[in-house]
Amino acid sequence: MFRTDGTRISRAFQGSGAVHDCKRDATARDRSAGLATLTGDANGWPAPSRRSAATVAGLDLEPRNGESPSGMSVPKPRDRTEDELRAINQTFFDDLWRDSRLIGPERFNTWPLVRELAAAAPRRLEVAPGLRPRLPIAGTRFVDISTPAIRSLRASGGVVARGSITALPFADASFDLVCALDIVEHVDDDDRAFAELVRVAAPGATFLLSIPLHPSRWTTLDELVGHRRRYEPERLLAILNKHGLSVDRTAEHSMQPKSSRLIDCGMWFLVHKRGRAIWWYNHVFMPLALRFERKLALTPGLVDLQRAEEILLVCRRED
Secondary structure (H helix, E strand, O other): OOOOOHHHHHHHHHHOOHHHHHOOOHHHHHHHHHHHHHHOOOOOOOOOOOOOHHHHHOOOOOOOOOOOHHHHOOOOOOOOOHHHHHHHHHHHHHHHHHOOOOOOHHHOOOHHHHHHHHHOOOOEEEEOOOOOOOOOOOOEEEEEOOHHHHHHHHHOOOEEEEOEOOEOOOOOOOEEEEEEEOOHHHOOOHHHHHHHHHHOEEEEEEEEEEEEEOHHHOOHHHHHOOOOOOEOHHHHHHHHHHOOEEEEEEEEOOOOOOOHHHHHHHHHHHHHOHHHHHHHHHHHHHHHHHHHOOOOOOEEOOOOOOOOOEEEEEEEEOO
């Protein structure tokens, strides 16, 4: 369900028959979803968790009265407490990582950049990588809240602590390179999150961040995965400036499908046929995304923030 070339992956997805499954009669969907919840579906896919991320998030993702999946969009972020956001994130990512494989950082288009940055940074931290770490596993410290992710990272030789971005379990000025990709938008108190990232970084340290932009582009996927916000570009630049982070380079960066129909169909499968959705994610969409991932196009300073849906930033902590 994730992209680098949305057109190619969308066509592969539509050709699979999965989109057709999303459009079946609502009564049949209810019946099959109820059966799968109790026993797993007829094809032997694992039954989804009784308490899914959608349940925790309070989402109703079922189209009504023949409505198409595109009718499942959520118009704007909901106000949630830090505890509610943590519960949503814990549930979604525990479920996701429990049935996923660790993919090494060298597989992603960020690797040439990461390799360059890591060579000059012996003390490295990556926050909440899940099973998609971008920094080298050897020699990097990781922190995550997901038990399946912690277990897999440790099994691969990673040094991992349990913790949150708003309370990092490290001393001040401990790291020369700090990586937090798609993390700050998940917490209510993002000011505290940025303060913690800066606190554990040494003067002059490098930061590698990725952040979704434009609240007007909020989707059901943002809601389900536990996002608290998308950032207005002006607000993002203001918070970076407040915490003494200067922007060195940026790039447009997203693995989310451009097709809202594909997103909504993927969300339906995650809620109603979780085992099948995870299988497709692991065996089809993630390999396709890696295969067709475009070369990272870094720009000195800022890219066009009005066009970008998500931005990758290389920042420096001012001394």
